[in-house]
Amino acid sequence: MKIGLDMMGGDFAPLEAVKGLQLYLSETDSPANIFLFGDEEQINPLLQEYSIPAEAVTVVHAPQVIGMHEHPTKALKEKQQSSIAVGFYYLAKGMVDAFISAGNTGAMLVGALYSLKSIEGVLRPTISTIIPKEDGKTGLLLDVGLNADCKPENLNQFALLGSLYAQHILGIDNPRVGLINIGEEEGKGNILAQATYPLLKDNDQINFIGNVEGRDVLVDKADVMVCEGFTGNIILKLAESLYEITHRKTIEHEYFDRFNFENYGGTPVLGINKPVIIGHGISHSRSFKNMLKLSAKMINSDLMQRMQASFGEVK
Amino acid sequence: MKIGLDMMGGDFAPLEAVKGLQLYLSETDSPANIFLFGDEEQINPLLQEYSIPAEAVTVVHAPQVIGMHEHPTKALKEKQQSSIAVGFYYLAKGMVDAFISAGNTGAMLVGALYSLKSIEGVLRPTISTIIPKEDGKTGLLLDVGLNADCKPENLNQFALLGSLYAQHILGIDNPRVGLINIGEEEGKGNILAQATYPLLKDNDQINFIGNVEGRDVLVDKADVMVCEGFTGNIILKLAESLYEITHRKTIEHEYFDRFNFENYGGTPVLGINKPVIIGHGISHSRSFKNMLKLSAKMINSDLMQRMQASFGEVK
Structure with missing residues (x-):
């Protein structure tokens, strides 16, 4: 299982994202491999400082950041090397199984609705x-x-x-x-x-x-x-x-x-084919940890397949 | 100033209405004359028990009661001797300056909207x-x-x-x-x-x-x-x-x-020509007292005239 995490999203990124990752790894028996999207110059020293095992994560360098107040569609179009854009690319291509960000909510919604497909019938x-x-x-x-x-x-x-x-x-x-x-x-x-x-x-x-x-x-x-x-x-x-x-x-x-x-971490976008979780801009470590756990649960429970099957029945 | 009060409205009527009336009279320097609509056989002994001065009130006998779950329009039409119907009759004719009830909310709204006029322009x-x-x-x-x-x-x-x-x-x-x-x-x-x-x-x-x-x-x-x-x-x-x-x-x-x-007593219906206050079905004495005070304030502040003037300007 591979979960993508935007390291640049949220008011307290990347520090709180790293701390949340640490918490997740310490509380989980067989953790997913976490793909970390963001500026590696900022991320790598923090991973070292918080003793994140190298085998637990895969850093994907994404040098651009979409700010909290940028226009979602414009920013996603112009910043194709942003952590959100790269994260959705990985998710759409199946290189990760879920994507999490506490960044620009509008950009996350636009990404979820346009780079992924809705479940047929939704x-x-x-x-x-x-x-x-x-x-x-x-x-x-x-x-x-x-x-x-x-x-x-x-x-x-x-x-x-x-x-x-x-x-x-x-x-x-x-x-x-x-x-x-x-x-x-x-x-x-x-x-x-x-x-x-x-x-x-x-x-x-x-x-x-x-x-x-x-x-x-x-x-x-x-x-x-x-x-x-x-x-x-x-x-x-x-x-x-x-x-x-x-x-x-x-x-x-x-x-x-x-x-x-x-306590709850973030809200999933429901009705699309893959798990996308949007965190609050002011997320702290606990919130990041809970979003990682929620992603794993959405993958393990086959939620998306169940939704696809249910909407298939409706047709 | 004359304020009409439905003595039969609410889950704890008429007892809590009488207790609220007593509170109002004890806390007010120059109280309004309160017209009490309801079954005089139930009201009069309570007025005596709670030592309500005869000169402070005018009992208007209304032998019928509209229940909390009756159909508003039907009940108002069929029970013309109900405390709500008689109260609205007095208000429409100018025999009282305001009307309060904690009874059937629907009947109060129908009464307010149909037996009184909306402010011109509303x-x-x-x-x-x-x-x-x-x-x-x-x-x-x-x-x-x-x-x-x-x-x-x-x-x-x-x-x-x-x-x-x-x-x-x-x-x-x-x-x-x-x-x-x-x-x-x-x-x-x-x-x-x-x-x-x-x-x-x-x-x-x-x-x-x-x-x-x-x-x-x-x-x-x-x-x-x-x-x-x-x-x-x-x-x-x-x-x-x-x-x-x-x-x-x-x-x-x-x-x-x-x-x-x-604390607040009840909600006035705004946009009609006269003060009508609808209380909560579970109103107790404090609520009745506060509705009486609110009615007096609405009359004394010329709120209705101010609303009429403001909507006159708009036209």
Whole structure:
């Protein structure tokens, strides 16, 4: 297994990426070979300093960096020697099995959508977030911002992608799917939610339990919560701010600690043929370690093949 | 000043309404005359028990009750002697200056929208919620569920209605208006947000500061936050659930205490010609007291006249 890691992505790269790599190697019995994309002059001394065994990694020199605020499409086009561009090249060619970056989110999305293929039958790939439930369980919310405007069929597909992810990565059997909505009964909600409900109800590949309201998001009602990316992104960023606010107010409680995104590492792009994981710009070592573990899990669980098979069935 | 109060509305009526009335009278120097709508056989003994002075109130016998789960339009039509129907009749005829109920929300909305007139120029009335900001300040979020699907012009009007409410009721000078969105810059967001931005920017009756993201909702960035009722309702109910979750987990902190809706009493319907306040079904005495105070403030501040004048200017 070969996992590609962008060493130049994120506010604390490459140092925190190296430290995360060290953590991953120390906590993993048979680690993947990690391909490190970035400026070797910056990377090599750090690998030595943190005693990363040479046989564990393959450094791929990529001298350019796409900055956090560069225009994604333009930057990817003009900086073909950037760590993100080279990483996607390796992934597309099958020279790595997954690619991780905490760099420019837009460039990662453009790379994922254009240098890789969508799974056949998937209309729109999606991104998700983990939602810590009150009782200690974990939920999945999607879409969280890739698709600001959606059609009912998009949400129906997100439900299936999310269910497969919840089952094979989060380990939730027969995950309960809820439609984010502003009322409990069928027929409630905005035009999109009203039109989506019957599709979810008729989808025999998912375990649809009906609508879930804002008050249900943090409690153990649905495992997979589906909405368009506008509402999902507002919920995601509100949840992230809860961690920051409780931190600033020194409200210490394990529940709010679980809102720390570093626990989960990053968000995979779902609906494409290969694992791509996008990290937060402010990722630290723990986050990099968790993204490496998540990539390995996505590869080992055959998640992509399972998604391909499920969408093949739909056709 | 005469304020109408539905004594039969809410899960703990009429007892908590009477206790709230007692609190209001004890805390107010020159209280309004309160018109109590409901079953006098239930109300009168409680008024005596809680020593409510006869001259402070006027009991209006309304023997019917609209249940919390009845169909709003049907119930209002068939139960013309219900406390809600009689309350709206008094308000429409000018026999009271405001009307409050913690009863069937749908019936309250139908009553507000159909027995009263919208302010001339207002396309769609709206409901809002108070958002407790991290630094102790208070924000206003609207719409929170009355208008699940909106046009850009609706959001532009909500911005003005919210600004006037923030200024004259919440006491915020020149309130900063933010558009709830999933990106900072103009041009970001879904189709609705993209189309709304230029309207807000060109609206010289408001102090538009640009987009606000999910992470800005609880911090002191904008005083008035505008969105369609789908996203707003999800935020509202998520915020309410935060109070409940921290309460259940015995996480004690004054910040989360501020998420207790009883602090604010209820939500006014904005954009109609007279003050109507809708309380939460589980309102207790404190909530009833606060709704009475809010009604008095809405009357004393001439909020409705100010709204009428502002929308008159727009035309």
